Amino acid sequence: MTRTQLLLVLTFLFFAAPAVTQTAAASREVEAVYADSHSLYVDLHQNPELSSHETQTAAKIAGRLRALGYDVTEHVGGTGMVARLKNGPGPTVMLRTELDALPVEEKTGLPYASKVHAKDDAGHEVPVMHACGHDLHMAALVGTAAIMAHSKDTWHGTLMLIGQPAEETISGAKVMLEDGLLTRFPKPDVGVALHVSNRQPAGTVAITPGIYNTNADSIRIRIYGKGGHGASPHTTIDPIVIAARTILALQTIASREVKPGEMAVVTVGYIHAGTKNNIIPDEAEMGLTVRTYKAEVRKQILAAISRIAKAEAQAGGAIREPSVERYEGTDAVYNDPPLARRLRTPLEAALGKENVLDGESINGSEDYAYFIEAGIPSLYFDLGGADPQAYAQAQATGALLPSNHSSLFAPVVDPALHTGIAAEVAVLRNLLSGSAEDLRRQLAGH
Ligand SMILES: [Zn+2]
Ligand SMILES: [Zn+2]
Numbered sequence: 001m002t003r004t005q006l007l008l009v010l011t012f013l014f015f016a017a018p019a020v021t022q023t024a025a026a027s028r029e030v031e032a033v034y035a036d037s038h039s040l041y042v043d044l045h046q047n048p049e050l051s052s053h054e055t056q057t058a059a060k061i062a063g064r065l066r067a068l069g070y071d072v073t074e075h076v077g078g079t080g081m082v083a084r085l086k087n088g089p090g091p092t093v094m095l096r097t098e099l100d101a102l103p104v105e106e107k108t109g110l111p112y113a114s115k116v117h118a119k120d121d122a123g124h125e126v127p128v129m130h131a132c133g134h135d136l137h138m139a140a141l142v143g144t145a146a147i148m149a150h151s152k153d154t155w156h157g158t159l160m161l162i163g164q165p166a167e168e169t170i171s172g173a174k175v176m177l178e179d180g181l182l183t184r185f186p187k188p189d190v191g192v193a194l195h196v197s198n199r200q201p202a203g204t205v206a207i208t209p210g211i212y213n214t215n216a217d218s219i220r221i222r223i224y225g226k227g228g229h230g231a232s233p234h235t236t237i238d239p240i241v242i243a244a245r246t247i248l249a250l251q252t253i254a255s256r257e258v259k260p261g262e263m264a265v266v267t268v269g270y271i272h273a274g275t276k277n278n279i280i281p282d283e284a285e286m287g288l289t290v291r292t293y294k295a296e297v298r299k300q301i302l303a304a305i306s307r308i309a310k311a312e313a314q315a316g317g318a319i320r321e322p323s324v325e326r327y328e329g330t331d332a333v334y335n336d337p338p339l340a341r342r343l344r345t346p347l348e349a350a351l352g353k354e355n356v357l358d359g360e361s362i363n364g365s366e367d368y369a370y371f372i373e374a375g376i377p378s379l380y381f382d383l384g385g386a387d388p389q390a391y392a393q394a395q396a397t398g399a400l401l402p403s404n405h406s407s408l409f410a411p412v413v414d415p416a417l418h419t420g421i422a423a424e425v426a427v428l429r430n431l432l433s434g435s436a437e438d439l440r441r442q443l444a445g446h
Contacts, residue, residue: 026350026422029147037143037417040064042112044135048101048128050118051166054079057099057138061163064142068149070161073185077176081163082185085149090157091436093428094188094376095144096368097137098167104131107407132168132404133196133385133411140194140383140420147425155432160188164367170216170330173370182374189436190339190443191371191378192427194420198401198409199362200384201391202416205347205423206359207381209340211332214263214291215298216365218328221246221309223284224320230278239284240273242316246309247271247286253304258297265291265363266301291363293332302326331369336377336444343379343427350426351419357382364404377443379427383420385411 040060049057058079062072070083079099103120105127106113116128130136141161148159162181166172200206223246225239247268254264266288273284288305292298306324313322347356359382372378386394386401394401402408431439 023350023352026426027418029151029425030143030418030421033143033146033421034418036146037139037421038413040142041135041139041413041417044138045130046112046114046116048114048116048130048135049099050103050120050126050128051100051169051172052078052121053118054099054165058163058165061099061138061142065145065161068145070145070149076162076181076184077165077172077179079165080172080176080179082181083145083161083163084185085145085159087152087158087432088156090155090432090434091189091439092158092160092186093431094160094162094191094371095141095424095428096162096164096191096193096371097141098132098134098172099138099163099165100134100168100172101128101130102132102168102405103127104129104405104407106131108410110410129407131406131409133409134167136196136383136385136411136413136417136420137194138163139417140424143417143421144424144428147421148428155429157432157436158186159428159432160185167367170328170365170367173367177370177374188376189439190336190431191376192424192431193368193378193380194383194423195366195380196383196385196411196416196420197404198386198391198411200357200382201386201388202384202412203351203388203419204355204357204384205351205381205419206357206384207335207340207344207347207379208359208361209335209337211293211361212335212359212380213333213362213364213366214265214293215295215332216330217290217298217302217326219288219290219302219305220323220325220327221286221288221305222323222325223309223313224318224322225280225282225284225316226319227280227282230280233280236280237317237319238280239282239318240280242312242318243271243273243284243286245316246312249308249312250288250305253301253308257304258300262297263291263293263361264297264301265289266305291365293361330365330367331373333366333369333378333380334372335379335381338442338444339377339379342442343430346426346430347423350422355419381423383416383423385416387412
């Protein structure tokens, strides 16, 4: 080895050593709580509960957090939960997990696969599965809570953990806010949440500054015709034919009206009409989902849907105007850009630079947006859940891994849970280090 080579090696060791040490330290801390978090994960996975019915789930989380010394308030917005740990002066930082599972029959074949069935809100018996990974988010939050409670010399301020019900029905965040999340408790200076998916390999996280996901709007259109005998269509006004024309015309909104390149999805997810082949029904109903990034595109599309539905009904001679109802909706999650920039550093230090990826906006939606709208600047980041080998193979062959909500969705818990805890701890310690004023000054709009 020449002197130059030796110098290069020494320089490399000097710069590489601190990152490696920090990563190892983060890893040791997580190891100490991992077994407990993992057993909670398996328990939650085997016992999923539907949206707004997360009673046992919330009680399990609340019990563990109470045992760790957190001040826990249950039943905030139905089954929601708020847990706080005060540790001197400093910012208040919120970390959020969802509590709910989905009406999906699990087909993963895992030894701890869910066999649970429950009654949905319409009274139908449905299979239930944590097909969106919220069980992993809860297990990570409890692991993180334990580390934070055991290392109070590494941070100061108030840590506020929230268990939000009914994310899958886009209602829980709103209900928690209406039940006084920000008035009964001090308003957090910033918020953090993560979501696991197969979009990236387990062991990694990804950050998307700015728009993270889409505005989502659910629309119900009801067309009023005039029923009668299928053999005498001339005596009727057929709502099915009007609905069919409406569906095709709706498809021209994204392709003809919205500027090419803008995010715009208009999907008719169901059409219900009729009971028998030789009866023309009185009415037809259809349900749509609309996804956009920009407020002005959203407005344009919603107006176009209404215009087209009314015009087609008129063209078909409908007896009255169709009803066009937006019955559910949420805004896009917006990641505060300065916050996203700031938190990259601690994430890289904890996980290794190569494990912190650049994310991109996704087509999903999330009611976390309500917290941001209520004035909590936030970072909502991605957590890798895919088996790294399967992920690489899928990338090479163009195959698709099971997405969230699939009956086959099964994130690789080790290391995804490990990474989730390490990431949350790193982010929280970073945010709970200075003063609330300094933190607020750093965020967008200040
Ligand atoms: Zn979901
Ligand atoms: Zn989810």
